[in-house]
Amino acid sequence: MAEFLQFLFSGLTVGAVYALVALGFTLIYNASGVVNFAQGEFVMLGGMVTVFAAAAGIPLLLAALIAIAAAVAIGLLLHRLAIEPARGASAVTLIIITIGASILLRGLAAIVFDKQFHKLPAFTGDTPIDIMGAAVQPQSFWVLGGTAVVVLALYVFLEHTITGKAVLATAANRLAARLVGINTTTIMALAFGGSAAIGAIAGILVTPITLTSYDVGTLLALKGFAAAMLGGMGNPVGAVVGGLLLGLLEAFGAGYLSSTYKDAFAFLVILIVLFAAPQGLFGRRVVERV
């Protein structure tokens, strides 16, 4: 039981980060149809800016806020300078632009910061909490709690505010949304900013556990994308479930099967799910219009 719980918490913590990255993917994808491969770089920015601001003597909370603001600014710039000018280009062109942006941001981070690994102090100490024999880092609860807050806030925003509903409307049908007077450009900017904020929050929450460096983004983008797909691209609930599931698959795969092939195990499950449910677990059925 202790062993099971240990794997469970390990999987949930890692999965929560995947979930946040997947959520970021989903938000931008819904508003613009773009799969943003620079999503992992937002996570990197959240961690790195906080580390360097804190090292400059700024209190941690303020440093974290600065990091979120910085990520949001970069997200907005990415939209304004790279996505908006290419409006109307094909989806795959936009994807390549985000890949370019990811290379650029990584190059920039290597120059502005450095190429070393960095850590942040855990928010509430390092003493593990014993849960029925499993030793859990207090920071894990911050990650899980933080993820829950972000998901809840996003839900309230989407379902209970006019702007949120405009995002949903844009996601459902961009042309129709524009026809009813929604400024889809603003909505897209909002999505990039929000998605950057979510990524940065993930980076800040998880850096005390996983450490960070200028190039942590690539793998997170890959895993987050996989999680979003597993859950069903475009569905926020799916993104969260997909992320947690992917984390759990890895942890239990490493614990009970083989640590070497844990990634293979996770991706095999994704392949099987997609074969059984080609739209992901919670995906919408899309009918192609001719």
Added chain:
Amino acid sequence: MNAKANLKTLLAASVMAFGVSQGALAQGTIKIGSVLSVTGPSSFLGEPEDKTLKLYVDKINAAGGVNGKKIELVIYDDGGDANKARTFATRLLEDDEVIAMVGGTTTGSTMAMIPVFEEAKVPFISLAGAIEVVDPVRKFVFKTPHTDKMACEKIFEDLKKRNLTKIGMISGTDGFGASMRAQCVKVAPNYGMQILTDETYGPRDSDMTAQLTKIKNTAGVQAVVNPGFGQGPAIVTRNYAQLGMNAIPFYQSHGVASKSFIELAGAAAEGVRLPAAALLVGDKLPDSDPQKKVVTEYKQAYEGATKQPVSTFGGHAYDGLFILVEAMKRANSTDPQKIRDEIEKTKGFVGTGGIVNMTGTDHLGLDLSAFRMLEIKGGDWNLAASGS
């Protein structure tokens, strides 16, 4: 119409491709090349190497150069990509026409570049860890870092002294971790070591509690060895403490031999042992130690110039550069063949990694005594009391 468009594009592409201006061959300089992983997953190795080479080439030139000639250093960044490294190796030899190379951050890129240097008959001093770089011996290939096999032997020697023979292993699946894991498995029987459980983690994994839990629940494990580099070992060390495994002796490898490991792992690093070069404990060496002068001077110079803590990785570059410079002085020539012969005759060279004595059958020239067994105490490196 299309013809023009196509032609124009191709011309543009070819200009981009081949219009790279060729550095004019300056008279009276010696060109030394280097391909390093300054970016990419091994950048924490490549960056100190890069800084060290630049720092010391400047120093050498300021002091008048070698044999009256200034050194011109050409460094390319392979980003950790072996295929790119290979292209840069060709570029160094064919385009820059270097007479020797100190570089090759990872074993992967070193192995990819070896055939190019062997074919061109230009000496190549590698900074990569694995034993396969110099075993079998290749005529023009040398290396400065201790091999992973030596690290395993040093660890097992220490374990044997402590009467611990049943171990668990948790290795990174990056090139360094995988290669050292294989060497450890190979030499374990020589020391009567029994590997009870053998786990791995990916180079970018962020949580290793699942693997460590398995090791923890394996009955009879007396010590744990973690071959790996980068941020992985720091996370393993933190998870190790999180799971309350501190009572079991824990060994890291020379792959974490920089102060940043202690910083990243924090309090969890207390009591961790690892084999590493004397460089890390320069100030704690007795004055009689022949390496003391070299390592303290390098540490001061490096930390003064870069404002970053010294690592043994940069030290390997220092050793490689000076082995080459001394060989060039002895050869009093810029003929790669003669320089190669002199590198092979290196005797009693005191470097940051140890005292180097090369022979025709040993292109590394270090023995186990070059490794010191260190223990982390009070957030700093200490020489481990042997046999305790």
Added chain:
Amino acid sequence: MRVLANQRFLTLAILAVVIAVLPFVFPSSYYFRVASLVWVSALAAVGLNILMGQAGQVSLGHAAFFGIGAYAVAIGPAHLGIPSWAALLIGALLSAVLAYLVGRPILRLKGHYLAIATLGLGVLVALVITTESSWTGGPDGMPVERLTLFGWRVSGSSTWYWVTGGLLLVGTWIALNLDETPTGRAFRALHDSEVAAQVVGVDVARFKLQAFVIAAVYASLAGSALAFMNGFINPDQAGFLHSVELVTMVVLGGLGSVLGSIVGAAVLITLPQALTVFQEYEHLLLGLIIIVAMIFMRNGIVPSLSSLLVRKARS
């Protein structure tokens, strides 16, 4: 039809002339090496373009087939005693069979779902290559025996320049012809609308599968060529980042344009070489150039430039 045939001839002619002329301006064999890398990558990109540009399917795991081709010629002679040339064919066959088996269920998926499924396939292949070190040498890679054909040992930068250049020429010729066969037209119909293609009687599933298999064989052959050329191979060539690089080549050069794939490969291979002078700003500039190129040439370099020229000529 004649215009199309001319265009096809033109693409081939340009390529042939460039391959023939470049050696006269190359100052050193380093340039041969870079050009050979371009030809090899272009071969893989031209193949991927059949899948992406003509059949409209994105593959984010294409490097897996590149890796299979590369490791086939490494493992075959070293562990199984198979001659190099046979290993090359076996690699291509293996890739084709794998693409066929996996493609059948994968190609039912659409858009980004296909991307993730191929990505998963790529991750799996790369993981196996990295892990099974007794066969593959693990993450540090393994040496590859030189290719020997009829007693002739293929080695040297300029030799490989001609071999890879020739391979690319043949690959381009086949791709151009495919474009004009009924199959090719079916492919393009797919790209525009799958349902529409189905309605007019195109066997969508079969054509997608064919495109996937052909693209896999191209990548496998390119991988084998690179392995022979380098005499060394490591798992990076089968990895996710290489897959992304291949996709970028195709899109940057111009989705659907055969010449575009070659130009895309040329740009992406030579750019980092040219950018080395900027040292630590290299990646920043690379990213910037990709973004700017895609914004201003959103259909890719070749189609955008040629339509620009057409417009200029008309005005």
